[in-house]
Structure formats: C-alpha cells, structure tokens
Amino acid sequence: MVLAGTITPHEPPASREEELVRAQREKAAKVAAPVVPRDEELFQRYVSRPLNSFFTPKTGWTVRLGGLMSGSGFGLGPLYSRPDLLGERLDFKFSLAGSFKQYWAASTQLSLPHLAGDRLRADFYARHSDANSIDYYGSGPNSRKEDRTNYRQEDSSVDGRFSWRPDRRTTSIGFYGGFLGVNVGPGTSGERPSTERFFTASQAPGIHQQTNFVRYGPYIEYNNLDKPGDPHKGGNYEARFLFFDDVDVSRYGFRRFDGWTEQYIPFYNQKRVIALHAATNLTWTKPGQLVPFYLQPTLGDSHDLRGYARFRYRDSNSVALSSEYRWKVMPGFDMALFLDAGKVFPKASDLSLNNLRYTGGFGFRFKTRDAVVMRIDTGFSREGFSIWFKFSDVYSRDLFRYLF
Amino acid sequence: MVQIQRRLLTRSLPLFVLAAAALAQVPHFYPDDPITRAPRPLPARNVSVQSPDVFYDFIWQSTRPPLPAPRASQGINTVGDVLDSEWYTNRHGRTRMTVDELKRGPGNSHPPLPPFQVVGAKTDGITPGFRMTDTSGRLYFVKPDPRTNPELATSADVIGSRFFYALGYNTTENYILNLKTVDLTISPKATVTGINGKPRPMRKSDIDLTQLRMARNADGSLRVVASLAAPGKPLGPFLYEGTRSDDPNDVIPHEDRRELRALRVFGAWLNHTDAKAQNSLDVLAEDNGVPYVKHFLLDFGSILGSDSDMPKDARFGNEHIVPLPYTKVPKKMGQLGLAPEPWETARFPKDRAVGRFESKVFDPEKWVSNYPNPAFTQMGLDDAYWAAKQVMAFTDADIRALVETGQYSRPETVEYLTRTLAERRDKIGRTYFTRVLAVDNFRIEGDALRFDDLAVRHGFSAPREFFQTMASQGQYQVHRIYEKGKPETTVTVHVMGSKIVGVERKW
Numbered sequence: 059m060v061l062a063g064t065i066t067p068h069e070p071p072a073s074r075e076e077e078l079v080r081a082q083r084e085k086a087a088k089v090a091a092p093v094v095p096r097d098e099e100l101f102q103r104y105v106s107r108p109l110n111s112f113f114t115p116k117t118g119w120t121v122r123l124g125g126l127m128s129g130s131g132f133g134l135g136p137l138y139s140r141p142d143l144l145g146e147r148l149d150f151k152f153s154l155a156g157s158f159k160q161y162w163a164a165s166t167q168l169s170l171p172h173l174a175g176d177r178l179r180a181d182f183y184a185r186h187s188d189a190n191s192i193d194y195y196g197s198g199p200n201s202r203k204e205d206r207t208n209y210r211q212e213d214s215s216v217d218g219r220f221s222w223r224p225d226r227r228t229t230s231i232g233f234y235g236g237f238l239g240v241n242v243g244p245g246t247s248g249e250r251p252s253t254e255r256f257f258t259a260s261q262a263p264g265i266h267q268q269t270n271f272v273r274y275g276p277y278i279e280y281n282n283l284d285k286p287g288d289p290h291k292g293g294n295y296e297a298r299f300l301f302f303d304d305v306d307v308s309r310y311g312f313r314r315f316d317g318w319t320e321q322y323i324p325f326y327n328q329k330r331v332i333a334l335h336a337a338t339n340l341t342w343t344k345p346g347q348l349v350p351f352y353l354q355p356t357l358g359d360s361h362d363l364r365g366y367a368r369f370r371y372r373d374s375n376s377v378a379l380s381s382e383y384r385w386k387v388m389p390g391f392d393m394a395l396f397l398d399a400g401k402v403f404p405k406a407s408d409l410s411l412n413n414l415r416y417t418g419g420f421g422f423r424f425k426t427r428d429a430v431v432m433r434i435d436t437g438f439s440r441e442g443f444s445i446w447f448k449f450s451d452v453y454s455r456d457l458f459r460y461l462f
Numbered sequence: 463m464v465q466i467q468r469r470l471l472t473r474s475l476p477l478f479v480l481a482a483a484a485l486a487q488v489p490h491f492y493p494d495d496p497i498t499r500a501p502r503p504l505p506a507r508n509v510s511v512q513s514p515d516v517f518y519d520f521i522w523q524s525t526r527p528p529l530p531a532p533r534a535s536q537g538i539n540t541v542g543d544v545l546d547s548e549w550y551t552n553r554h555g556r557t558r559m560t561v562d563e564l565k566r567g568p569g570n571s572h573p574p575l576p577p578f579q580v581v582g583a584k585t586d587g588i589t590p591g592f593r594m595t596d597t598s599g600r601l602y603f604v605k606p607d608p609r610t611n612p613e614l615a616t617s618a619d620v621i622g623s624r625f626f627y628a629l630g631y632n633t634t635e636n637y638i639l640n641l642k643t644v645d646l647t648i649s650p651k652a653t654v655t656g657i658n659g660k661p662r663p664m665r666k667s668d669i670d671l672t673q674l675r676m677a678r679n680a681d682g683s684l685r686v687v688a689s690l691a692a693p694g695k696p697l698g699p700f701l702y703e704g705t706r707s708d709d710p711n712d713v714i715p716h717e718d719r720r721e722l723r724a725l726r727v728f729g730a731w732l733n734h735t736d737a738k739a740q741n742s743l744d745v746l747a748e749d750n751g752v753p754y755v756k757h758f759l760l761d762f763g764s765i766l767g768s769d770s771d772m773p774k775d776a777r778f779g780n781e782h783i784v785p786l787p788y789t790k791v792p793k794k795m796g797q798l799g800l801a802p803e804p805w806e807t808a809r810f811p812k813d814r815a816v817g818r819f820e821s822k823v824f825d826p827e828k829w830v831s832n833y834p835n836p837a838f839t840q841m842g843l844d845d846a847y848w849a850a851k852q853v854m855a856f857t858d859a860d861i862r863a864l865v866e867t868g869q870y871s872r873p874e875t876v877e878y879l880t881r882t883l884a885e886r887r888d889k890i891g892r893t894y895f896t897r898v899l900a901v902d903n904f905r906i907e908g909d910a911l912r913f914d915d916l917a918v919r920h921g922f923s924a925p926r927e928f929f930q931t932m933a934s935q936g937q938y939q940v941h942r943i944y945e946k947g948k949p950e951t952t953v954t955v956h957v958m959g960s961k962i963v964g965v966e967r968k969w
Binding site: 071072073074075076077078079081082083084085086089090091092093097098101102105106109114115116117141142145146172175176284326327328329330383384385386387388389391393395 | 492493494495496497500501503504508510512514515517518521522539540610656657658659665667670705706707708709710711712713775776777783784785790791794795798799802805806807808810818
C-alpha cells in the first residue's frame with residue numbers, strides 16, 4: 059500500500075491507489091461544512107415551513123375555513139381549538155365564521171372522543187347561525203324555476219351525541235338529542251322576491267309562524283371505506299331516525315328518517331372507480347301536523363342533482379341517486395363523469411323511482427394522498443347548468459355536519 | 463466456453479495505431495490494476511448532520527431540467543467492477559454466499575430481547591411506529607404492518623435488508639418480532655409529539671392508538687419489524703447527486719458512482735420505488751480509531767408489493783408521481799380513462815401479504831422510481847450490464863432462501879414471490895445481456911484468452927460466433943472481441959502476461 063504521506067504531488071502517481079489517495083487528500087485540504095443551496099433554503103423558508111405549519115394541528119387561535127351552510131359562499135373566521143385538554147381526552151372548539159354573502163355562524167363543540175378505550179364518544183354542540191338568503195322555489199316536485207324566492211333563516215341549537223363504537227373502527231351506534239330554535243324572515247336578496255311575499259302559509263308551511271323543536275333519536279353507521287376522504291373501495295351506510303317535537307305551537311311536529319349509502323367499486327387496479335350513492339329523507343306527521351318548509355329535505359346541491367340550482371326542489375320527502383365514473387389522470391388529479399337522479403314528494407308512502415329528475419356532468423378532482431381537497435363539478439339539466447366548487451369529496455359527509 | 467475465431471489485425475489497424483498513440487501519452491494502467499478496494503478512508507473529523515428538505519427534493523427532481531449527458535462511471539476498477547468502499551462491498555456477485563450467509567444478511571446476532579422499553583415515537587416517514595430499547599439497551603426502530611395487510615411491510619423490510627446486503631450495500635439488521643404488549647414499558651423520558659404539535663411525555667394510550675392501526679396476530683401479539691440502529695453517529699441521508707463537502711473521502715459525484723446508478727436495476731428487480739435520499743443514512747463510523755462516513759440504505763418497507771402503510775400503488779414502478787412528459791396529462795383527460803396503461807390492467811395476486819407485485823407487465827428498462835433519482839437517470843448500459851450480472855448471480859434457491867426470511871405464514875406467498883422475483887431477474891438478464899456484448903469472466907488458459915457468453919449461459923441467446931483480434935501494445939496484449947456481423951459492438955481486453963488488467967466495452 060502507498061501511504062498518503064509519501065506521495066509527492068507533482069509527480070505522476072505510481073499506482074491506482076496512489077491516484078485515488080491523492081484525490082482524497084486534495085478533498086481533505088478543502089473540506090467545508092455543508093451549505094444548504096440557496097434555492098433549497100428559499101424553498102424551505104417560503105414553501106416547506108409554511109406548509110408544515112399549515113398542516114400541523116393547531117391549538118389555540120387559528121383560522122377556520124368553511125363552517126357555513128351550503129350557498130353561503132366562501133366562509134372564513136377565527137377558530138379557537140384545544141384538543142389537548144385533560145391529557146388530550148377533551149377537545150374544545152369555538153369558532154366564528156362569516157362570508158361575503160353575510161352568512162355567519164358561531165359554533166362551539168366539546169368532545170370526549172376517547173372514552174372507554176375509544177369505544178365510547180360523547181359530543182356536545184351549541185350553534186347559532188344566520189343565513190340571509192336561502193333560495194325557495196316552492197314545495198313539491200313540480201315547483202317552477204321562475205318562482206325562485208329567498209328567505210332568511212336563523213338557527214339556534216344545542217345538541218348532544220353519544221356513540222358506541224364496538225369495534226372502534228367501522229361501526230358506530232348512538233343516540234342524538236337536542237334543541238333547535240328557528241326564526242325565518244324576509245330574504246335579503248334584491249334580485250328575487252322574499253318568500254313570504256310570494257308563497258302563502260299553505261304553500262310554505264311555517265313561513266309566518268316559526269317554532270322550536272326538541273329533536274332526538276337513534277342512529278347507526280357502518281363505514282368500511284378504504285380512505286374516507288377519497289374512497290376507492292368499500293361502503294358507508296348511515297341511518298338515523300329523529301323525532302322533531304314542536305314544543306311551542308304543537309303544529310309542526312314530525313318524525314324523520316335519513317338514510318345514506320355510498321358504495322365504491324374499483325377496477326383497473328383502483329385507477330377507475332364506479333361510485334354509487336343513494337339517499338333518502340322520509341318524514342311522517344300526525345294528523346294536523348305539518349313539516350315546516352325550512353326543515354324539508356332539498357335536492358339540488360353539490361352532491362345531488364348537480365345540474366339544477368341549489369335547493370331547487372324541496373318537499374317533505376326526497377330520494378336521490380347518483381353514480382360517478384372516475385378515472386385517474388395523474389396522481390393528485392382525477393376526472394369524473396356523473397349522472398344524478400332524484401325527486402321530492404309529499405308523502406313517504408310515495409317513495410318510488412318514478413318521475414325522477416336527471417342531471418349529468420363532469421368533474422375535476424384535486425387530491426392529496428388521502429383526501430380530495432378541491433373539486434369542480436359541472437352539471438347539466440333541462441334547466442341549464444351549474445358549476446360547483448367544493449373543498450371535499452362529493453359523497454362522503456357526516457349526517458351531523460352542521461352541528462359545528 | 464464460446465468458440466473463438468482468431469484473425470490477425472487487418473481492417474482495424476488504424477484504430478489500434480491511434481489507440482497506441484494515446485497509450486503512449488497517458489499510462490492506461492497502473493501496476494496494481496485492477497484494484498478491488500478503494501484506499502483506506504482518511505479521517506473525517508468535522509462532519510456534520512445534513513437534513514435535506516424532503517419536499518424540495520421531490521419537487522426539484524420532478525421538475526428539473528435534464529442532467530447533462532452521463533459521464534463515465536466512477537468508483538470502479540479497470541475491468542468495470544465496483545470497488546469495495548464505505549459505500550459498497552462486493553458480496554454475492556463476486557463470491558457466492560452460502561444460503562446461511564444470505565439469510566443472515568447484515569447480521570442476526572442482535573435480535574431484540576424482551577423486556578422492551580419504548581423511548582419515543584417514530585419521527586420519520588408515514589408508517590406509525592416507535593423507538594424502543596431491548597434488554598441489552600440496543601436501540602430499534604419499530605414499524606408494523608398495515609392493519610389491512612398483515613405481513614406485507616414487515617416481511618418486505620426484512621427481505622429487502624438481506625437482498626440489498628447480498629447485492630453489496632450497507633444495510634441495518636432487521637428482525638421480525640411478535641411483540642406482546644406485556645413486554646412493553648414506556649420510558650419515563652419517552653416523548654411524543656402531542657396533538658398540539660409540542661413534545662409531551664408518552665403514555666400507554668399512545669401505544670394503544672398506534673396498535674389500532676397495526677395488524678395483529680391470532681394470539682393478539684403485534685407483528686412488527688425491528689430495525690437495529692445503524693452503528694455510529696447518524697449524519698442524515700446522503701444525496702444521489704454531488705458529494706458531501708465535509709467528507710474527505712467523498713470524492714466522486716454520487717450520480718457517477720456505478721453502485722448508485724446500478725441501484726436502478728436492483729430497484730427495478732425488487733421494486734424499490736421509494737429509493738430516494740430520505741431512505742438512506744450516513745453515519746460516522748470508526749475503524750481502528752479512524753472516523754469515517756459510512757453510507758447505508760434504509761427502510762425497505764416499500765419494496766416488492768408493499769408501500770409501507772398500504773399495498774403499493776399499481777402506478778409505482780411504472781410512472782413517476784409527476785408524469786413525464788407532461789403532455790400525457792391532456793391526452794389522458796381526453797381519453798376518458800378508456801385507454802388504460804398496461805400496468806393498470808396488470809393482474810396482481812389476491813394475497814394480502816404480497817400486495818401489488820408482478821412480473822408480466824414489468825419492463826426493466828421502463829421501470830422508474832417514484833420520482834427521478836439523478837443517479838438512476840445517469841445510468842448507462844455499462845452500469846446496467848454490471849448490475850444485471852449481480853442480479854443474475856441469484857439462483858432460484860437463493861431467492862427462495864431470502865424470501866423465506868420474510869417469515870410468511872402461507873407457503874403460497876413464498877412460492878409466488880420466489881417465482882415472481884425469478885421472472886423479473888430473468889427479464890433483467892435478458893434485457894441487458896442482449897443489449898450488450900455480454901462476454902465476461904476473462905481468463906488466460908494456455909496462451910489463449912477465454913471468456914463466457916453470459917447471454918448464452920443463461921439461455922437468453924443461441925450460441926454465437928465471435929471474432930477476436932489481438933495486437934501488442936507495449937507490455938500489453940490487446941484483444942478485441944466482437945460478434946459476427948456486429949463489428950461496432952466490441953469488448954477490448956488488455957492482458958499483461960496472464961493478468962487481465964483492463965476491460966473496455968463499446969456498445
């Protein structure tokens with residue numbers, strides 16, 4: 059072996075090893091601490107760290123995006139979040155959210171998510187919201203597009219939900235109960251008439267006389283979706299049965315069944331997905347009782363009858379069916395073709411698949427590894443077309459989504 | 463042994479005159495050629511920890527302009543073999559390892575022994591896990607299988623560490639462990655990042671929540687892979703490009719290292735789609751009191767059909783995450799998904815321990831890692847040929863022995879993986895042994911130069927007729943070999959006495 063110390067630099071190396079040792083010694087003479095390249099440093103400062111900060115769970119004051127009812131426009135506001143209370147066993151949230159359409163809401167939530175080894179969960183909610191221009195076209199399947207009106211709705215609610223998750227993963231059985239107070243008033247849109255000026259109390263039950271409700275009932279959910287934020291296989295099945303007792307005027311009490319199913323069928327190694335969805339809302343009333351128009355199920359939104367305007371159809375009962383064919387364009391970007399169908403109807407016993415309304419369309423889905431972060435769907439119907447910007451997957455949603 | 467026709471140099475005379483002139487100016491070989499080992503490392507005394515930005519690496523490598531045309535490979539000797547060094551040690555490809563040696567891999571002398579103490583949460587990667595010490599105080603990084611796919615990632619990690627060790631890389635000792643919660647305690651000093659993003663003491667409920675995402679054995683124990691910490695002070699990952707400025711021994715740009723370029727072929731064989739800087743580690747090791755930087759490959763939970771926390775996406779290995787060229791995107795939008803790529807219709811086994819791993823659609827030349835790796839993009843045919851020789855050194859029995867270290871519960875799983883790896887191996891051999899003049903194992907027998915045709919030996923080609931010319935260049939005999947009808951593809955062998963001192967290949 060040639061020792062490094064014996065090498066004379068200006069003479070040609072005498073061996074391969076000497077040649078390599080010379081290279082090492084030359085490097086040894088100029089070793090320096092590593093320096094992060096300028097472009098990487100800038101990337102870290104302006105991209106990586108802000109992104110990390112954005113996605114790191116926050117405690118204390120932060121920003122809430124969304125949180126308002128459908129049709130509010132882009133919602134934004136302060137959020138105070140403390141999921142770390144009682145050694146991360148108690149989660150407290152409070153938020154204010156508002157939008158340029160002057161919708162706003164104040165919400166608070168107190169949750170105990172890890173009771174009994176994650177088998178039990180308790181949530182308590184209180185919320186006040188104000189939506190100043192909700193569209194109403196009249197109740198029933200034959201409402202007319204040109205009868206578009208708007209009304210204002212103020213909700214105040216206090217609710218509790220107790221869940222038992224026997225397997226801690228897929229199944230949730232629980233009971234839900236709370237108080238809901240509703241005020242309805244003239245809509246603020248200057249472009250279309252206010253509902254109470256266009257529809258009578260018989261056409262829009264409860265338009266002149268609002269009341270308060272105690273609502274309660276059981277629910278069950280089975281969810282074996284592979285990725286809840288961007289499902290490719292599995293299903294989600296939810297059902298709840300709620301009693302709405304009118305505690306003020308005893309005219310608007312009813313019972314309501316909400317059913318929700320999603321099923322995903324992948325093929326081509328999960329690069330294509332058929333997504334199927336069916337939902338129904340059925341109500342029953344005692345003789346002389348009515349379902350107030352502001353609590354009637356609606357069709358026409360970003361997840362059903364997407365070719366129609368928001369809340370285009372409304373009645374005491376509804377059924378909605380939808381299917382999507384999705385194909386992967388590239389990681390993080392899917393496209394979809396969809397077909398929606400649905401109808402509203404006055405009596406639960408009229409539930410059938412006759413006389414459905416149909417829409418079709420296409421969509422773009424932008425995703426992270428585990429969730430759809432934004433979608434743009436364009437739906438076409440006999441009444442025109444609608445474009446929907448949303449920051450969630452199309453079907454996956456919580457029946458209790460408007461509690462916080 | 464191939465048939466050789468000898469002819470005196472006639473038509474190639476001008477070429478050899480020029481070569482002789484060049485040889486006269488610069489010594490082509492040194493007396494010690496071909497060496498087999500890089501010089502002993504100089505002391506690396508002032509090395510510091512590097513933390514390259516993972517996201518930046520992904521964005522930069524996915525969008526950067528193409529690298530300049532590849533330079534000649536370095537870190538090799540004059541016959542084209544990679545030198546033993548802090549990066550690489552020739553093992554199975556040079557001298558066959560026994561089945562026991564293959565199974566032992568980087569070592570199996572430090573299996574974790576209970577009781578175990580959890581000392582913290584796992585901080586890197588997407589798989590849940592934790593760090594623990596065993597009764598001897600050794601530190602292990604513990605990772606589970608995804609709940610939906612028992613045996614998937616733990617087996618891949620163990621198999622991968624042994625394959626890559628046998629291929630010549632430095633890997634850590636990986637053990638499959640059936641962990642009983644009664645054997646686990648939590649160190650009072652253990653911390654975990656709390657839900658508020660700040661460190662807090664670790665609790666039993668943290669382990670319980672992690673277990674919820676883990677696959678369990680029938681007896682309730684948790685199957686995990688425990689990776690022994692690499693020996694030495696961790697210095698962060700190495701990059702597949704450039705050199706460490708603080709390491710005197712790091713003199714070859716990493717993208718020019720044959721062992722890193724060739725990792726593309728090994729990665730293709732074993733489907734190591736996540737071969738990136740983050741899955742490597744430099745450590746400050748010591749040899750006879752001399753500190754030096756040793757380079758490890760880490761984390762093989764994303765090889766074969768596994769993607770660590772889920773089965774591997776069928777795209778991986780076939781297309782980069784950011785598809786190149788970008789013009790494919792509008793085309794795919796317009797096709798409505800009705801023109802599937804071959805990998806989209808590839809058939810994968812139902813075996814959940816296998817995930818998505820197959821050999822029928824696999825194409826060694828089209829295989830890609832999740833995002834461009836500069837060493838991989840610089841790989842040339844000579845690098846690939848060398849790598850293919852290493853891959854072809856593994857017999858079916860070798861592969862089976864290594865797959866069995868994954869401790870699969872079903873013999874069918876071992877059978878499928880062995881068969882699939884053998885088929886992928888053969889595709890690699892067929893691809894590169896037929897793209898180049900795969901003559902090798904040169905030796906002097908009597909006064910004749912003998913060699914083997916690897917394409918014929920492995921059944922990828924019918925016996926071929928070769929021409930061999932010979933000329934004297936000073937103290938060397940220069941033999942030029944080419945196949946009949948393909949004079950542009952040559953192998954030139956330099957012989958001094960009975961010693962093969964150099965092999966040059968021209969594709």
